[in-house]
Amino acid sequence: GQNIDQPTEMTATEGAIVQINCTYQTSGFNGLFWYQQHAGEAPTFLSYNVLDGLEEKGRFSSFLSRSKGYSYLLLKELQMKDSASYLCAVLDSNYQLIWGAGTKLIIKP
Amino acid sequence: DAGVIQSPRHEVTEMGQEVTLRCKPISGHDYLFWYRQTMMRGLELLIYFNNNVPIDDSGMPEDRFSAKMPNASFSTLKIQPSEPRDSAVYFCASSLFADYYNEQFFGPGTRLTVL
Numbered sequence: 250g251q252n253i254d255q256p257t258e259m260t261a262t263e264g265a266i267v268q269i270n271c272t273y274q275t276s277g278f279n280g281l282f283w284y285q286q287h288a289g290e291a292p293t294f295l296s297y298n299v300l301d302g303l304e305e306k307g308r309f310s311s312f313l314s315r316s317k318g319y320s321y322l323l324l325k326e327l328q329m330k331d332s333a334s335y336l337c338a339v340l341d342s343n344y345q346l347i348w349g350a351g352t353k354l355i356i357k358p
Numbered sequence: 359d360a361g362v363i364q365s366p367r368h369e370v371t372e373m374g375q376e377v378t379l380r381c382k383p384i385s386g387h388d389y390l391f392w393y394r395q396t397m398m399r400g401l402e403l404l405i406y407f408n409n410n411v412p413i414d415d416s417g418m419p420e421d422r423f424s425a426k427m428p429n430a431s432f433s434t435l436k437i438q439p440s441e442p443r444d445s446a447v448y449f450c451a452s453s454l455f456a457d458y459y460n461e462q463f464f465g466p467g468t469r470l471t472v473l
Contacts, residue, residue: 282461290466290467291449291464291465291466291467292401292449293464294461294462294463297461336401340460344460345403345414346403346460346462348401348402348403349400350400351400351401
């Protein structure tokens with residue numbers, strides 16, 4: 250079966266750094282996405298990785314290791330507005346997006 | 359572009375009633391996706407269309423659910439009859455592609471409550 254695992258909830262302090270992990274087991278791999286979803290709102294695209302390595306985009310970075318079936322999203326200089334759920338999604342061999350359950354990130358002052 | 363548009367934003371109905379959710383994708387996007395999101399099950403893909411043609415409806419929970427896309431700028435998701443367990447947020451999303459870098463743009467969602 251296809252499976253994506255993320256921690257259910259994480260807590261971090263404003264100004265700090267947090268790493269949200271995602272492990273996956275899917276039938277094939279054509280890329281991994283991270284989306285951000287604020288409470289009561291729609292998911293919005295954050296990043297896309299298809300090759301191994303780190304992709305940096307401002308305060309957010311995403312890492313991928315295809316051999317390990319592993320990715321993480323790194324958020325630096327945390328701000329209160331970063332409180333949200335972060336969804337990991339993998340594009341499988343049929344180009345179907347398989348979604349993780351999401352990680353709720355709570356930022357404390 | 360105004361982004362993906364969904365209506366209504368909120369719907370409260372009684373069990374047994376018919377519910378119709380509407381979506382207007384971003385102009386030029388060839389793919390349209392219908393999702394359902396609940397606390398228990400997370401984000402679930404119900405069905406997606408390519409150039410107005412349904413490609414995969416394996417996520418549609420049962421025959422009570424149906425979706426149509428009569429043209430490139432409009433799609434509906436219908437539930438008949440509705441049941442309390444259908445209560446969820448229903449998102450419509452569209453994308454230019456369905457492979458590789460297929461960033462999906464989500465609408466604001468319809469929050470459905472079935473009493």
